[in-house]
Amino acid sequence: MRPFTFFTLFLGLALAQTPLGPVPTRDVHALLWHPSGALLLGHHDGIVAWNNSTPQDLVRRRDWDAMNLAWGGERLIAAGHWILAESRDLKRFRDLRPKGLPALDLHAYAIDPRKPEVHYTLEATYGYFRSRDGGQTWAKLPARGLPKAGMAFFLVDQKGRLWASLMERGLFLSEDGGESFRPIPSPDPAPGPLVLSPSGTLYLGGKLGLWQRTEAGWRRIWQGAVLALAAHPQEEGLLAWVDGRGTLWRGR
Template sequence: MKKPDREKRTKQTKRANGLKWLVITALLAGVIIGGISLLNKGASAIKLKHIHGLGYSPDGAKLIVPAHDGIRIYDNGSWSVPPGDQNDYMGFSAVDDGFYSSGHPGQGSSLSNPLGIIKSNDTGKTISVLALEEESDFHGMSVGYKTHIIYAFNAAPNSKMSSPGLFYSKDEGQTWAKSESFGVEGEPAALAVHPEKENVIALGTQTGVFLSDDYGQRFEKIVPDLQVTALYFNLQGNLLVGGYVQSPVLQLVDTKSKAISTFPIPELDDDAIAYIAQNPVMPNEFTFATAQRDIYITRDDGVSWLKIANQGKALDGQ
């Protein structure tokens, strides 16, 4: 290999490795992209700092952005702030009748700290506390869209989980069972639950995508040689995978045939996909957010993209 080529390849490798550990560390800490602070009215006043997920309202009309200081909404080309406490939402999952989350209460909230596991059916206006309040804050959590089964990475023992690890609950957090996670290689950086099959779960690590059909007891690697940064089950039961191979990629994985296809995405310079969401009413529409706080939306399965946030600044669109 010629010296210039070798030097170029070395620089690319260092850049990829640097981004890998930046993304994985931030994902595991639950702070890859974060909250939104509202300074005054209008999209130009909304700054995205610590986004903790993405989701759509059940009617598909609103994109929900859970954040460090409350929920923010993108609806018909405009950003807004819904009523309700400005809580720090972590482990956010949109479902067919609202959302589940964890995190910490916002300023002036009467909720316990940490929140444990909570649910809202009205975009955060009112909150139902389900379990583990004042005990646990789950950064890594995912909930089945229709089944409402909860999977969560537990960091330390609590009153319902005797050890750290991956656990699941079929009764809104009242009782839990441990997922042994045999077959997983590397540290989990992303978690997703099938929308209709409560026993099917996927994990992403720096080595690829792993799929389980027995509540996370055993996993099979279905996507090798991919540094995974985001996972999402679409409503058809297939996986949308954000990853990194020399550059950011967005893949669709058929969970039955294991066939992999790739979506064209905008160029992401020194960036990676962090969260993905699909519109439950218009399946050709989905959105992703990046580590550098950009948000893109497509309504034609990735043929074209609209940027609705740029490096943390919310943008009006159509």
Template structure:
């Protein structure tokens, strides 16, 4: 089996990784006014996020997360030098904010991340856990700034809940797995029984925080009890990536060749055809929130591909880190 490339990539960090006020309206007119205000606010958020973006025509390295942000329709790549965005066939980047993001998770409204700040930033190093709802213009601190860089972190796309691995003790955690059922307000330890090998990535269902996937060099593991226990869903394969949609777990493995599988929550599985790869494997997976046929993958060799038809045809948008 040719998988010698995988472990150095993982060790180097290419594969590590792993959001309202209510108003009671008195009549239809006030409800309409509230709807218009909400629409204006959402437009302002989109505008503020996209005003940060400038054209990008370079290359990126050390990608530590990828995902679609529903709020503004972009496919975000968290790189060693900030966020790069692919939208409608064009590339942009967030100007003047070149944070080294780790454990990056896109959400419906923005993203949650850890990592290290840009040298020009006044944020402490490491970042701890940060959340942004405006494309990176502003950050909410969810804790652990100056304490912990979380590489393995899963966030519910809609719920905002979290499941993380703390690599060393901090002010609230010992070394080990922890979960938050209130979007980062409080934390509880998770036993994570049943996981084997070295965990390199975590994923959480967008709504059901009890469903968590763990990726390790010994396979793909699934929990349905919030991370207390895991069972393996692969056999004799090297786990490389995982992603939850509302109705399925997408996961990738390597055993002489790259493999991408869609596993329905009922357990039924189907292989998804991949573009041609040579000693390469999928390390990040994303699905467009409004188009379930549109998938994106990022590979260990720095390539990224898009499909509009669930894998029948793929278009390369990154070639060894260079935008296409």
């Protein structure tokens, strides 16, 4: 392919990435593409649904900090600073009363897509935990090889492997349900949110951009800080993210 043609195609891809507008909150901690088509933004004071460019509050409570949003097939889990709640209709949120978690300062949360009863979380003070009954009871994970972290992002892929993105500490992978982890080379010095496309392609947001994992390694597909990231649950390669200035983007 001639260099000019390649540049033209690359520019076309860049132009296909469209800013949807500034997020209507003072911050965004989590982003999730709900099966209904709505983008859900977890922030310091609740959850906003962004549908057809119209934001709507699902939850608006002072310091109801939805740092993590996870979809378990039939229900949405919101976890963060002193909250762990579920909703099946995006209208009513019910606080969960988990056993085995010594505190509820939850800085990462993920659900196994193959086994939605298996949940993982990072409690800021007490470390890593796993639930085998949908978040009702929890047990401490050894998480051997995984450094202590204040902020992290979890993802369970289609093979049941647990990915951990530890901001300034790097990327890690567990193939035994969180019992042990090994480091994975990261393309970004400050890796952040992780998502999977419907086919299983892994995407990573970080300080330097938006990255796609390929057979040849990581490929940057957008440049700029990515604070939150979501993948469409049905449309392959369709992503949404929030940049460092608080703008919501959508693109392929």
